Amino acid sequence: MAQVVASAPGKVLMTGGYLILERPNAGIVLSTTARFYAIVKPFYEEVKQDSWAWAWTDVKVTSPQLSRETMYKLSHKNSTLHCISSRDSANPFVEQAVQYAVAIATTIINDRGKKDELQKLLLQGLDITILGCNDFYSYRNQIEARGLPLRPEALTSLPPFSSITFNAEGSDRTVTRDNCKPEVAKTGLGSSAAMTTSVVAALLHYLGVVRLPSSAKNPIEEKLLNSDLDLVHIAAQTGHCIAQGKVGSGFDVSAAVYGSQRYVRFSPGVLSSAQLAVKGKPLQEIIAGILKEKWDHEKIKFSLPPLMTLLLGEPGTGGSSTPSMVGAVKRWQTSDPQKALETWKKLAEANSALEMQLKILSKFAEEQWDMYRFIIRNCSEYTYDKWMQQAANTYQEAIVKSLLGTRDAFLHIRYHMQQMGQTAGVPIEPESQTRLLDATMNMKGVLLAGVPGAGGFDAIFAITLGESGNNVADAWSKLSVLPMLVREDPQGVSLESGDPRVKDISSAISSIHI
Incomplete structure (x- = not known):
């Protein structure tokens, strides 16, 4: 053969x-x-x-x-x-x-x-x-x-x-x-x-x-x-x-x-x-x-809705040991089961909310393509606080609300991951990453930004709208983050x-x- x-x-x-x-x-x-x-x-x-x-x-x-x-x-x-x-x-x-x-x-x-x-x-x-x-x-x-x-x-x-x-x-x-x-x-x-x-x-x-x-x-x-x-x-x-x-x-x-x-x-x-x-x-x-x-x-x-791009960046702060971080979180679960269960529940709810909003956006793209494309391209040129101003009718407002709902759900995920890291004594979202992610989420056309998986000091990721990824890459370079070439491929x-x-x-x- x-x-x-x-x-x-x-x-x-x-x-x-x-x-x-x-x-x-x-x-x-x-x-x-x-x-x-x-x-x-x-x-x-x-x-x-x-x-x-x-x-x-x-x-x-x-x-x-x-x-x-x-x-x-x-x-x-x-x-x-x-x-x-x-x-x-x-x-x-x-x-x-x-x-x-x-x-x-x-x-x-x-x-x-x-x-x-x-x-x-x-x-x-x-x-x-x-x-x-x-x-x-x-x-x-x-x-x-x-x-x-x-x-x-x-x-x-x-x-x-x-x-x-x-x-x-x-x-x-x-x-x-x-x-x-x-x-x-x-x-x-x-x-x-x-x-x-x-x-x-x-x-x-x-x-x-x-x-x-x-x-x-x-x-x-x-x-x-x-x-x-x-x-x-x-x-x-x-x-x-x-x-x-x-x-x-x-x-x-x-x-x-x-x-x-x-x-x-x-x-x-x-x-x-x-x-x-x-x-x-x-x-x-x-x-x-x-x-x-x-x-x-x-x-x-499951894949990202159309006209959204996955970006990854290397902050250059060194990697993290996932097994040791997982071990610390498991020890915390054992030592404080009530608090752990409560955090777990809130995280699961935020994860489900994010998933639901992304599915809604994919459905908008399938059923209202022209309006969806118009909103995504317009919002890609503005920071999130100006997105609602880009909507001219009820349908477009619904799309923007889902974009903002996605962002809000992800902020809840980040918050509970931060809390879990602090309680368990591991840097799931370290301070340096928090500053970087907050700055990224305030850039034009950025839907969300976070640390993937177990978190730590590995690469950060962002989901951007339309063509805004190029601007994010430029901004990351100035912040001493190396923009990677990786994208989503389903x-x-x-x-x-x-x-x-x-x-x-x-x-x-x-x-x-x-």
Whole structure:
């Protein structure tokens, strides 16, 4: 089989921070233009005559941006990987993605009676290359070191899939492969989930288990592929949870598979059998259990209303540890359950109000397009306090009221998140971010601005109207915030074989020497 290229997007959790960890709380998660790509092709050009007696598959995993190449042997008997090169270059997310994808493929294809076809593919070996868009990583330090302005153009000037810089462990030492380590400063877009999903999707498509949607999918194709995407989700969600050592909410993997959505987490119990993997239970038995489980997560399509743009900016104040912040909030919940329950309830109400207003705006766009477009474009040129003045009739007033209702709901979300952070003793919306977000929400054409997900010092986001995003980017640059190139892209995992970006991917690989 020729090479397969699959991609999966990064995410921005707009609402549902912390609440999304517990059912039945919902969160709105937007998938983005930042994507991870996995390329799968045969390691050998043809199957050797004596290879049918082999019990192992050769697997090579290459990460050009990290200048890393890892060799494995994959057991045909139990689908487990055994690293035969330096452990320093191994990646648990990639390893689990490969293991669970192959294990699920083996189970399903054996049931279909096509064992020989799978065996032939595996005996040719697997050559896997992984690349992530620059948006997943912070290049702010390099931009500042080169004296370039904090402008999107500086990011555009970087070659696609730029190499991640290496730092010497000692300032007086020469940097070599043996004494350096990758500096992976991330932007909080869910790189591990997108990477895991892209690898799983590419392998399942390559091995003939699923058919992935193309970048330009149509509604008929989409309906046919739902069950295939569910398989990708099961394998990616399982592998990702095992790799990170805990069963998270899973919204990042769900967004990587299905795209922008309103998400309610699955019951953690569906992965109870997978957690036995670390105790030595055979992978094939685990897979059989996982495939029989009822995955009860909810994923309802949801994207921003028309003429609205997602913007992200890097404040340059350093990142935050999401696990430690979540841990602090959970301890607060335990120590003051009454207060926590009250805050949870108010946050859930504000999240629902925001979701409802955005749905109303989408409906206005569908039913009253000309009026909707007129109001959005007019309001994009003014600050929020002058929006109502742009309405000339009752219909237009209703649209403006929904815009203001969206803004008001989000201010309530921010307030309760701030209160929760102060009580739990963690910087969910630190003072520096509050000043920046308040300034952003007072700019022309800005609907809302906040810290995504668990909050902290990671990237900030804004939703802007019409063409006002350019003005916000200019203002952010003056406030020492680097405007990122990321936008919303509602599409989840996709097959990229016919996509022009494949050329960029191939040239990026050939330009990086390991």
